Amino acid sequence: MEGKAKLWRDRVILVAVVWAVWALITTFLVQPFRIPSASMENTLQIGDRIVVNKITPRFGEVKRGDVVVFKDPGDWTQPVPSGNAVFGAIRKVAEVTHLSASGSHLVKRVVGVGGDKVSCDGSGNKLKVNGVEITETYLKSGVQPCAEKFSITVPDNKVWVMGDNRSDSADSRFHDDGTGKLGSVPLSDITGKGLAVVWPISNASGGHNAEDAFAKVPAAE
Template sequence: MPAPETSPSGEPGTGGHPTGSRGAWLRETVVILASALLLSLVIKTFLFQAFYIPSASMQDTLIEGDRVLVTKLAPGPLDVHRGDVVVFKDPGGWLPPVVAEEQSPLAEWTTSVLTYVGLLPQDSGEHLIKRIIGLPGDRVASDGGGAPVTVNGVEVSEPYVREGSIPSEVQFDVVVPEGNLWVMGDNRQNSQDSRYHLGDPGGGSVPVDNVVGVAFVTVWPADRFTLLRNPGATFEPVPEP
């Protein structure tokens, strides 16, 4: 009489063992998904994070609906510089209250989890994106009415300002406090930036501690893919404060 078929472990069986194969496949899938989520969370926490652009304040550099990647290495191991495009947490009162779209509890939970681990871009509920014009100690000024912006007494030519916009319609003259940044949008006449918060604590500047990181690439939509380069030549003539 032929011997009964055995499984790979030597136990009697039917030879195919679909139940065992399904169990192994399920375990492997769970491990792969858990590893991917953990890796995504680590990357989002320490290296990169995606953000969604909700407004026109940075046109034409960034437009509504763009998704950008932000490096979290600056500020931190790397320094931020004049001309960098940065994402920062609202210092307080810069953003209007956000009315969240109604979602089912499951959809809301799923969105929150995927955003938390970095698989969905962060929305703009408490974050803004602007360009650094002044570093701590810099004197940043404009006479308004279309007059150019000066940094430490040097007029800067700003190629990133949206075509048809003027450098500033608002007059200001400030020295950026230690540990803070002066930020402005590229779409100057449609940007509620540092100029419009002169009466706030900090005189319109943004604490460096509020900065999430520096935007370095537009990743979506695909036809908008582009590197966000720092316009270094713009600020080369500016002396240290």
């Protein structure tokens, strides 16, 4: 009996240690997320599991072209139903240890950083950043860069984000008042920068960031 008790105790300790290590890794280094919508097709598909780098938002620079995961800055998504008490408790434990994301998270591409003027003259025209037209090879085939005309300035310490599937993406444009103040996402809300798709295996890939597309954009004045 004592031998069985020791065996179970050792197993519990092992699980606790593994869980603690996982929590540390996903808190400070990398974290997995599931893609919930079609807003980033064809770069990311519904159901894809991606891993994001959490070091860059903390200590590095978020750049134009980066794919980022960020916390809902305010009513961008529907709240997750709490369900019954048991499932609610399980979900809370999973969130604390980052087996699932806490709250509501979104994934989009950064097209403008603090001070940038982001604009488009509407249907048939390219996106412009600080007056430079951007060739966005990452856009979903057949989708226009923007269907409606807009021109905004990104506030300091924020970024302007848009989905690669522009016709099916409730991104910064959808939540803005025409100035850039409401639709821009605070840098403090960014959880991580996209590293790779890790599941399903058929979609496994990396290199989704497209900083080169913005290489000719001058610094904001």
